[in-house]
Amino acid sequence: MAIEKLRKLHIICPKERENEIINKLYKLNVAHIDALSPDYVKEGSRYFTHPVVESTRDVELSKIESILSTFKYFGLEKKGLIGSFLPDDEVLTKEEFDNLLRNFNLDKFYNEVQELSQKNNKLIEEENKLKEERKYINSISNFPFAYSILFGTEQTESFIGVMRTKEYKKFIIKEEQFIDQTFVYKFSADKNKTKLFFLYLKEDQKKIEKIIKLYSIEKLPIVRTFSGFIEEEASRILKREREILQEKEIIFNKIKEMYSAKRKLLALKDYYLSEAKKEKVMDKLLVGKKFSIIRGFVRVKDVDKVKDIEKEFGDTSVVVTEPEEYDAVPVALYNSPIFRPFEMLIRMFGLPSYFTVDATPFVGIFFSLFFGLALGDAFYGLLIVLGSLYFIRRYRGNKGVENFFKIFLSAGSFTIAVGILTGSIAGNFFPTYFPHSQFTRVLYSLRIIDPASSDGSIKFIAFSIGLGILIQLIGILLNVIISFRRKRIAEGIFNGIGWLILIPSVVLLLFLNQYPQFKTLDYSFIAIGTILLLVGGWISVRQPLFKPVAALVNLYGIRSSYGLVSFLGDALSYSRLFVLGLSTSILASSFNVVGKLLGGLFGPLSIFVILLLLLFGHSLTLVMNSLGAFVHSIRLNFLEFFGRFYDIGGYGFTPLGLEFKNIRLISNERGGKK
Numbered sequence: 092m093a094i095e096k097l098r099k100l101h102i103i104c105p106k107e108r109e110n111e112i113i114n115k116l117y118k119l120n121v122a123h124i125d126a127l128s129p130d131y132v133k134e135g136s137r138y139f140t141h142p143v144v145e146s147t148r149d150v151e152l153s154k155i156e157s158i159l160s161t162f163k164y165f166g167l168e169k170k171g172l173i174g175s176f177l178p179d180d181e182v183l184t185k186e187e188f189d190n191l192l193r194n195f196n197l198d199k200f201y202n203e204v205q206e207l208s209q210k211n212n213k214l215i216e217e218e219n220k221l222k223e224e225r226k227y228i229n230s231i232s233n234f235p236f237a238y239s240i241l242f243g244t245e246q247t248e249s250f251i252g253v254m255r256t257k258e259y260k261k262f263i264i265k266e267e268q269f270i271d272q273t274f275v276y277k278f279s280a281d282k283n284k285t286k287l288f289f290l291y292l293k294e295d296q297k298k299i300e301k302i303i304k305l306y307s308i309e310k311l312p313i314v315r316t317f318s319g320f321i322e323e324e325a326s327r328i329l330k331r332e333r334e335i336l337q338e339k340e341i342i343f344n345k346i347k348e349m350y351s352a353k354r355k356l357l358a359l360k361d362y363y364l365s366e367a368k369k370e371k372v373m374d375k376l377l378v379g380k381k382f383s384i385i386r387g388f389v390r391v392k393d394v395d396k397v398k399d400i401e402k403e404f405g406d407t408s409v410v411v412t413e414p415e416e417y418d419a420v421p422v423a424l425y426n427s428p429i430f431r432p433f434e435m436l437i438r439m440f441g442l443p444s445y446f447t448v449d450a451t452p453f454v455g456i457f458f459s460l461f462f463g464l465a466l467g468d469a470f471y472g473l474l475i476v477l478g479s480l481y482f483i484r485r486y487r488g489n490k491g492v493e494n495f496f497k498i499f500l501s502a503g504s505f506t507i508a509v510g511i512l513t514g515s516i517a518g519n520f521f522p523t524y525f526p527h528s529q530f531t532r533v534l535y536s537l538r539i540i541d542p543a544s545s546d547g548s549i550k551f552i553a554f555s556i557g558l559g560i561l562i563q564l565i566g567i568l569l570n571v572i573i574s575f576r577r578k579r580i581a582e583g584i585f586n587g588i589g590w591l592i593l594i595p596s597v598v599l600l601l602f603l604n605q606y607p608q609f610k611t612l613d614y615s616f617i618a619i620g621t622i623l624l625l626v627g628g629w630i631s632v633r634q635p636l637f638k639p640v641a642a643l644v645n646l647y648g649i650r651s652s653y654g655l656v657s658f659l660g661d662a663l664s665y666s667r668l669f670v671l672g673l674s675t676s677i678l679a680s681s682f683n684v685v686g687k688l689l690g691g692l693f694g695p696l697s698i699f700v701i702l703l704l705l706l707f708g709h710s711l712t713l714v715m716n717s718l719g720a721f722v723h724s725i726r727l728n729f730l731e732f733f734g735r736f737y738d739i740g741g742y743g744f745t746p747l748g749l750e751f752k753n754i755r756l757i758s759n760e761r762g763g764k765k
Contacts, residue, residue, distance in 0.1 A: 094449045095390055095423040097123075097744070099414045100397060102385040104407040109376060109383040112407060113747075115400060116385075117369050120748025121393035123421050126375040127386035144373040148363040154201040155360045159353070161208050165343060167350045180489045181354040181754040188756055191355050192362065204349060211342045214335050221328050221335070227314060228325050231286065233279045238317040238324060240290070248299075249290040252308040259285040262306050269302065357753035365749045372747055388414070388421055388744065416577065420445035423744035430455040432494035432501075440729050442741035447573045450737060455501065457562060457732065458724050462502035464555070465720035467542075467672030468679060469510025470517035471713050475503030488755055502724075509672070513551075514538035517709060518679025523687055542673045551669045559665025559731070560598060563658065566735025567591055573736060585627025593620025594658060661731045667723055675716040682708025 100122060104112050116122045162168060183191070231251060241249050254262065259280070263270065274290035287308075291299055302308065317324050377384040389397050394411055401409050414420045422442045424434050426449070433455035443449065466472065479500040486492035510516055514535050521531040541547035567590050574583030596616040603610050628642035682705060690701035 093425045094443070094445060094447070095425045095744070097388045097414060097420055097423065097445070098391055098394055098411045099418065099420075100385075100387045100389045101410040101412075102397075102400065102407060103410070104383055104385070104404065106378060106381055106383050108404060108407060109373075109378070109385070112385060112400065112404065113369060113372060115403070116397075116747050117365075118748070119393075119396055120746050121396055122387045122389050122747055123744050124372045124375055124385065124387040124747050125419075125421075127377055127384060140378055144370055146367045146370050148367040148370070151197060151363045152360065152367065154197060155356050155363070158201060158204050158356055161204050161346065162350050162353065164208075165346050167347060180486055180492070181357050182488070183354055183358050183754050183756055185756060185758050188358055191358055195355060195359065197359065200349070200352065204346070207342050207345055211339060214339055214342075218332065218335050221332055224314065224316070225325070225328050225332075227311075228321060228328065231279070231311065232321060232325075233286075234288065234321050235276075235278055236288070237320050238314075239319070241313050242315075246292060247290060248293055248296065249288065250313070251311040252287045252289055252303070253284055253311065254287070254306050254308045256280060256283060256285045258306045259287075262302075266302065269298065273299075354754055358751075358756075361751045361753050362749065364752070368750075369747060387747075390423060390744075414445070416446055419742075421744040422741035424449055424451060426451050432497040433458065435491075435494050435498065436725070436728070438743075440733065440737075441739040442743060444738045444740045446577060447738045448569055448576075448736075450569070450733070453565065453569075453732070454728050457728055458498070459501040459505045460558075461668060461724035461727050462720045463505025463507075463509040464668040465671035465723055466502075466506045466675055466716055467509045467513055468515045468517065468675050468716075469507045470520070470709075471675070471679075471717070472503045472506025472508075472510055474713060475499055475506060475717065479503060488757070502720075506720075511537050512539050513542055513672070513676070515542075515672075515676040515679070518676055518681075518683050518712075520679075520683050523680075523683040542669065543676060548669070548673070551672070552666055555665045555668045556662050558668075559662045560594070562665075562727075562732055563661055563735060564591060564594060566732050567594075570736035573738065581627070581630065585623050585630070589620050589623030589627060590658075591620075592616055593624065596620060657734075661734075664731055665727065667727075671716065671719055671723060674719075675712065678712045678716070679709060682712065 102112060116124070234251065241251065243249055259277075273295065274288075276288040276290075277285060278288060279286040289299065303310065319327075375386070377386075389411070398409050398411065400407055422445050424437065424442075426434060430452045433451050436454055436458065437443075437449075437451050463472070479496040482496045483493050483500065486496075511534070514537075516534060521528070521534060525531050540550055542551045567587055571583045571587035571591070574580070574587055593616075596613050600610070600613055600617070603613055625642040629638045686701045686704040686708070689704060690697040693700045
C-alpha cells in the first residue's frame with residue numbers, strides 16, 4: 092500500500108551531449124521526463140529555450156495504421172462475442188523482435204498491401220458497374236434485336252421507350268398513322284408498363300419529340316459498352332462477375348497471408364511510438380548556448396542508476412532532490428500482488444495526488460466485500476470464480492487481462508462466502524429440488540442469517556449500515572493522515588479527529604440504554620467532538636462577525652470535510668447492499684419454483700423443461716445482478732468512500748523507454764515474461 096517515493100531530477104549537460112544523455116535515459120527506462128519553464132533561467136545574459144523537434148516517425152506509424160486498417164476492412168479482425176471484449180494477446184520473443192528491427196521491410200510490405208487494396212477497390216468499382224448493367228439488362232431482357240441497332244445510322248435514330256400501359260392503349264388507337272410511318276415494336280408489357288422499340292428517320296425527330304411529350308414516354312439510356320444481343324451481353328456480364336469474384340478471392344487470400352505479420356506490425360508500432368516519445372522529450376529540454384537542462388523524476392530505488400550517468404559522462408551533472416509540495420509530481424503505485432490488480436479501478440477513477448495516500452488496498456477489500464454482499468449467492472460466485480480462473484489461465488502473461496479477472500476472482504470468492512452464510516445457493520435450489528438430502532441439511536446448517544425472513548432482513552440492513560459507518564470512519568481517518576502529511580495540523584484535528592470522536596459516540600449512544608453508567612462518558616465524548624468541530628469552524632474564518640455562523644455550519648458539513656447530513660445519507664446508502672443481495676436470492680428462487688411447477692405439467696419431458704428454464708433463468712439472474720453488483724460496488728467506493736479523503740489530480744509516472752502496449756515481449760519460446 093504505497094505511492095512510490097520519487098526524487099526530482101535535474102541533469103545539466105553540454106548541448107552537444109543532449110542526444111547521448113536522452114538515449115542513455117531511454118535505455119535505462121527509469122526516468123520520467125517533464126518540461127521545465129524557461130522563465131528566469133539564464134546562462135550569462137541569454138535565456139534558455141525549449142527546442143521545437145519534429146517527429147521523424149509519423150510516416151512509419153501512418154503506414155502501419157494504414158495496413159492495420161486494410162486488415163480490418165477485409166474482415167480479418169472479427170472476434171466472437173466474448174473475444175470482442177478482450178484484447179488480442181500478441182506475443183513476440185526478444186530474439187524475434189531484434190530480428191524484426193533488423194530485417195523487416197516496412198516500405199515493401201506497405202506497398203504490397205496498398206497495391207492489393209487498390210486492385211480490390213478497382214474490382215469493386217467494376218463489380219458495381221456490372222451490377223448496374225445487369226439491372227439494365229434485366230429491364231430489357233425481351234429486347235429481340237442486337238443492341239447495336241440503338242446506336243443508329245446516318246439516316247436513322249432509335250431508342251427504347253417506356254410508357255404506362257393505359258397510355259399505350261391510347262397511343263395505338265390515336266397514333267395509327269404515326270405507327271404506320273414509323274417502326275414501333277412492343278417487346279414487353281404488363282398491367283402497368285409497356286416497353287417499345289422506336290426506329291425512325293432523323294428528319295422525323297420533331298414528331299418523335301411531340302409523341303414522347305404527349306404520352307409521357309421515358310427514354311432508356313443507351314449503354315455504349317453493349318453491342319450484341321441481350322442474351323450475349325447477359326452472359327458476358329455473368330462471366331466477368333465470376334472472374335472478378337475469383338480475383339477478389341485471390342486478393343483476400345494474399346491479404347490473409349500477410350495478416351500473419353500483424354504481431355510484427357504491432358511490435359513495430361510500439362517501437363516507433365516509443366521512438367516518437369523519445370523525440371518528443373527533446374521539446375521538454377531547456378537549451379542554452381552551451382548547456383542543456385533535462386528535468387524529470389526518478390524512483391528512489393533507481394536513483395543510483397541515474398547518478399551513474401555522471402561517471403559515464405564526466406562533463407555532465409546529475410542533481411537529485413526531494414520534491415516540494417508545489418511540484419506536479421507524477422504518481423507510481425506500488426502494491427502487493429494481492430492488491431495490485433485493483434490498481435486498475437484506481438486508474439479508472441483517476442490517480443491520487445502524490446502527497447496523499449494510495450487507496451488501492453482499501454478498494455480491493457471493499458469492492459470484493461460489496462460485490463459479494465450485493466450478489467450474495469454461492470453458486471453464482473462459484474461460476475464467476477471458475478470463469479475468472481479460465482481466463483487468467485487463457486491469457487497468462489497478459490497483465491491487463493489477468494488483473495481484470497483477478498478482480499472478479501476475489502469478488503467471486505467473497506460472493507461464495509456470503510452465499511453460504513446467508514443460505515443462498517442458486518437461490519433456494521436445494522430446498523426446492525432436494526429438500527431431504529443430507530447435502531442440503533449440511534449446507535443450511537452453515538447459514539447464520541436468512542435475509543428473506545423479517546428478523547434476518549433487519550439484521551442484514553443493520554449490518555450493511557454498520558459497515559457503511561465503519562467505512563466512512565476509515566475515510567475520515569485517511570483524511571486526517573493526509574492533513575498531517577501536508578502539515579495541516581489544525582484541519583486534521585478539528586475537521587478530522589472531531590468527526591472520529593463525534594460519529595462513533597453518537598452511534599454508540601443508541602446501544603447504551605441498558606448501560607446508563609456509560610452514558611455520561613459517551614456524552615463527554617460527544618461534547619469533545621462537538622467542541623472540536625465548532626472550534627474548527629470558528630478558526631476557519633477571519634471576520635469575527637461570521638465566526639459563530641461558521642462554527643455552526645461546520646457541524647452541517649458546509650465548511651468541514653464531512654457533516655451530519657452527509658453522514659446520515661452515506662450510511663443509509665450502504666443499505667443498497669442488502670436490497671441487491673435480497674433481489675438476487677428472490678429472483679433465483681422464483682425461477683426454481685416456477686421450474687418445478689411447470690415441469691410437472693409435461694410428464695416425461697419435465698426434466699428437459701426444468702433444465703431449460705433453470706438455465707435461462709439463472710443465466711439471466713447472474714448477468715443482471717452481477718452487473719448491478721459491479722456498478723454499485725464501484726459507486727460505494729468512488730462516491731461514498733472516496734468523497735471523504737480522495738484528492739484526485741495525479742498523473743502517471745511513465746519512464747522514458749521502450750514501452751510495449753500492443754504486444755507482449757517474452758524472453759524465450761516457452762513464454763518467459765520480459
